[in-house]
Amino acid sequence: MGVRLRFTLLYGGLFLLSGIGLLAIVAAFSVGNTVSVHQGGQESPAEQIARLQQQLADADAANTRRVIAGVVTALVVMFLIALVLGRVAAGRVLRPLRRLTSATRRISADNLHERLAVGGPADEVKALADTIDELLGRLEESFAAQRRFVADASHELRTPLATIRASLDVAVAKPAPIAESTVQLATRVRAQLDDADTLLEGLLVLARAQHGALDDRSAVSLTVLTQQALRASPTSLQVYAELEADVVTRGNPVLLARLAGNLIDNAVRHNVPGGWLRARVWADGGQARLTVESSGPVLDPAQVSRLGRPFQRIGADRTGAGTGLGLSIVAAVTAAHGGSLALAARDEGGLRVDVGLPA
Secondary structure, eight states: OOHHHHHHHHHHHHHHHHHHHHHHHHHHHHTTOOOOOOOOSSOOHHHHHHHHHHHHHHHHHHHHHHHHHHHHHHHHHHHHHHHHHHHHHHHHHHHHHHHHHHHHHHOOGGGTTOOOOOOSSSSHHHHHHHHHHHHHHHHHHHHHHHHHHHHHHHHHHHHHHHHHHHHHHHHHTOSSOOOHHHHHHHHHHHHHHHHHHHHHHHHHHHHHHHTTOOOSOEEEEHHHHHHHHHHTSOOSSEEEEEEOTTOEEEEOHHHHHHHHHHHHHHHHHTOOTTOEEEEEEEEETTEEEEEEEEOOSOOOGGGGGGGGSTTOOOSGGGSSSSOSOHHHHHHHHHHHTTOEEEEEEOTTSSEEEEEEEEO
16 A cells, blocks of 8 residues: 555545544534423413414524534634644654654764665655665765775876886986986985875875764774874974873774874964964863864955865965865865864964864
């Protein structure tokens, strides 16, 4: 039996029950409408006729009032009953759709292999569930193809870079005298190769985070990752660290380490001479939070949100060295771990980045 036929029978049955109930209430108010005739001892025929006419008129008026009262009462009662029956019927009708919605929400990039697998008759609801299962199958294949591409690109693109770097090293290491211009050219090319390698690594990390390749989840100390990131970024800036102990989240250690490192590196790279940066890690209810705040040039608050996108930079002092992927990787890693990211321009100049991850 299809959904349309079931809905038709359900609505028809409710309408029939409502009509029966309405008629029953009206009939109950109409029962007992009798006329009592009182015989007068000394009345003339004309007086008896007049008295009977008056009694019939009074009975008719009383009957009309009872019918009106019955109709009003029936409408109010049936309206309340219809609300209750309508709510019950709507819940029954929407129950399969609620199950579909709940099951679909549970499926994410990490468990695309799951299916709704709705049983029952071959009706419209099952057809919808089967269509969603087919869509999930295509999405799973697409994600798998993207992850394979990331792995293949990592190998195929790194190989020629390594070959070019090795050729440069061999050319510069020749025993014969080498022209100074050749050495300078080799140095510039090697620097460009390093930039290309950094860009490639950033793109691969970004792709991995965006495609949800978060296997190897484990408990990770956000405090330790921030300490390591601070030690790995030596700087002449004034550094303030407020790191609570044992602030732990759960996720991919490599991606979370890149998140902390990119935040610190961004604060160091886009700063001003004699500036400062502050890193804070603390537990806030059900979240592990990392905030990095730094001095720097004054930024347009309306444009700051663009920094979470790949290759987006704002301000003249943010167009120098760097790949333009730092904060976009932070945004992608945060989203992949179900966290939140907030970017805010400081009124005195600089940037404040706040990351919240599930504790």
